[in-house]
Amino acid sequence: MAPNENAGVWSEMAEDLKQRGLKQVQLIIADGMVGLQPALLHAFPKAKFQRCLVHVMRKIGSHVRLKDREAILNDFKELRSATDVTAAHKILNDFYGAWEKLYSNLIQQLKSIENELLAFLSFPPAIRTTIYSTNILESLNKRIKHKTKPKEQFPNEKSLDNFIGVQVISYNEKYFNRSHRGFGQVKDTLESLFD
Known part of the structure; x- marks a missing residue:
């Protein structure tokens, strides 16, 4: 996404997400990426920040x-x-x-x-095992890496972007009607957190 990680890059990403329609964020789960936490919490001040x-x-x-x-x-x-x-x-x-x-x-x-x-403890017990880490995203990243590895090379950056886009769309279609473990049980509780 960017050549380096810093607050400016993450602020741009957060503003882009807001412009594309993201309004409310309850939880941000991340590792220790430089500048991520202050940038995202500035953009989404009501969110809690969970360290993976x-x-x-x-x-x-x-x-x-x-x-x-x-x-x-x-x-x-x-x-x-x-x-x-x-x-x-x-x-x-x-x-x-x-x-x-x-x-x-x-x-x-x-x-x-x-x-x-400890931010994950502010949420219902049914989903805590999912939200104390970035494992869901790591799993998607691993899947994309597994799909791109046999390709050896791409003719240009656009072809790589297209290939990754197809992988993400395929993933979304496969899991579109599924709730991750525990989320279905607490849907009403989670919805009540939003305005």
Whole structure:
């Protein structure tokens, strides 16, 4: 979409989405892309921002000793099963207490994004497993990559755009009448969040 990631690029993308008709956003789920959060929250100030817990776990795994990796990741994974914000804070405080002596910088980084780790808990339990990560989008990206890989090369950028567009349209048609796991159960609740 752009040669680099920064607030200006994301602001342009948000304005483009608004011009194309996007009016209300309740939740933004993303990894730690530079400038994304302030740009999107400026454009959609009522939205909550959820940091992808899968990406956070990958970061944790890459910043700890191999001998600690399994234990620390298992401790952090408990956050996904928190029933409410109070339980989540207890899980995080226990996590901080257990690992702060060994990984103080990492724990400080996590503390600085704590609210972004817990936004999914503001939504109905039926959809929380879907909205604490960017896995749905990652799955689509993987599917597109799988389809483009055998092509080796495209004659020009327009042909690549067209090919990817066809893949996305095909995906949308396949899943158009389906609700992702849990969303059908809470449709009325989710609709009530919008004006």
